[in-house]
Amino acid sequence: MEERKTIIVVKDLTARFGDNVVFEDVNFQVYKGEILVIVGASGCGKSTLLKIMIGLQKPYAGQVLYQGTDIISANEKELDLYRQNIGVLFQSGALFSSMTIKENMELPLQEYTNLDPAVIDKIIKMKLGMVNLAGYENYNPSELSGGMRKRAGIARAMALDPRVLFFDELSAGLDPVTAVELDDLIIKTNEALGTTMVIVTHELESIYKIAHRVLMMDKEAKGFIAEGKPLDLKKNSTDPRVTSFFLRQVPAAPDEQRYYVS
């Protein structure tokens, strides 16, 4: 059996805000070329974990090793190099509203490369073509729909051809058709470019469709409670927290806590 190459290793990671422990001693690996989906209920620490992994937040303890370099204790130069190797799509797309889509994408290419403007122009056109936005380079983000803004955000995140792409709440706030289109785009990009993807989401349809592997976080457990392929977890897990998530079953509330509309 072919051994999978590890690209990111998370070791004994603990995050806390004051006395409030979000998660502790979390350990996992991200394998090269996989789509890893981190799931869990609101408040379980998914976004905190993502922020630590992309270097926006320092953990209380632990390490995040990218190809052997710990980005938590990394100096600014090492962190800068790491940032050139990752791309992030934030929940809202986070496109700079004062710039056109082209200017948004030009920014990292101008900052981190010494390419001619004509070459940068070609790269931008290619990436926009990849996300089905060819021709939209001179539009402002406010002129695009939510789904198009997300796709433009993906194009910007891919501008530097990152080795790892992180997505925070990939299809949040999108209609089902647009969400499916976005899922297809993720699969297509992963298959064509082999880019490793770490996705935080709780959209079940999306999870079943795109995830190679799922890690499930839980607030009470302060860490992961399950790992595996989404369908395997759905069918085989005996943990009620996992099955209730994958079967969309809400634990019944006691009668006295229910409110009826008469």
Place this chain on the structure above:
Amino acid sequence: MTTQTQKDSPERYTISYKREDLNLFIYLAGEFGLKNLAAFNSDINREIFRQKLNSVTIDFSEICYLDSAAALALVQIRKDAVAQDIPCQLVNLNDEAKGIFSVIHEDALNHPPFKSVQDDDDFIRRVGQSSLYIMRDFKNFVTFIGDLMVAILYIIRHPKTLRWKDVLFYVQRAGVDGLPIVAVIGALMGLIIAFMSFLQLKMIGANIYVPSLVSFAMIKELGPIMTAILVAGRSGSAYAAEIGTMAVNEEVDALNTMGFDSVRFLAVPKVLATIIVLPILTVYADFFGIIGGMIIGVTSLDLTIKTYITQSIKNIKVFDIVTSLIKAGVFAALIASIGCQKGFQVRSGAQDVGKFTTSAVVAAIFLIVVADSIFAIMFYYI
């Protein structure tokens, strides 16, 4: 066979060239990506176009990393070679490389933009556009003042509909929180006027007029105008930014769809609070201006505190104080109205918020000076 190796880049590559008659074989090995794109692109181009060739073959069998930007550059190299009548083929691509080449679509590369970039250098167009903006701004301001008047009339008829809690909140923000800076600026202004006038008046032995000059200048002009400018900077900008951010977050739309009049809900409390606090802040600034002047009077003019105060109030009439307060009230209405109106003009994004916040302060200061000039002429004839 000749070989070129690049070691400086984080992505290291080796390119070997082999010539058989006029056929060039290029063997790529190592990592080819965005970081070394410029280098390998010029290496390969130089080799291909430095002599006449019958064909070029680029071999990918030793490549261990290729990204889409590098693939695009290699596609462009092939295109350029073909354009020079040199057949060029890419061979021994593994599945990964084939996948990467599959994302390059000629249609996307040659797709004309749906929207062209406007030429900002066109002087006549810019003048025309600016004129239209000014006319539109003026129309918006007049419309807003109309809406504000209607809202205020409604509140006069239905006082319970006013959110007094909000009024008190903005009284605190614009007034109480602004007391320290108004006091410091007022005292320093009084001190400067006293010192400058002392330097001039001592030459003709008229030092005794310094206190009345300071109090007259502070109460008649400097107190209201200086306080108004401070409030425009502190509160006018805050009103524009607050309403602007609410507009971006669709909170203003939410208010309207819930049946609230956004002007009555958001602007009226701010306008009323500013009209309440600015006259009070003006009196406060006048007081500290006189105190500032007194420091010079007592330390440099050898006047007693009692003499200084007597001299200060000697030439001040009730009319001067009343007109000063009227001016402060009008300035307050202008500052708050323009701040709120600019906030409502924000449509999208952080840049719009910044633009209209700046515009609110500039417009408020301009209107304060214009109104002050009108008051100066008006009060002269009263």
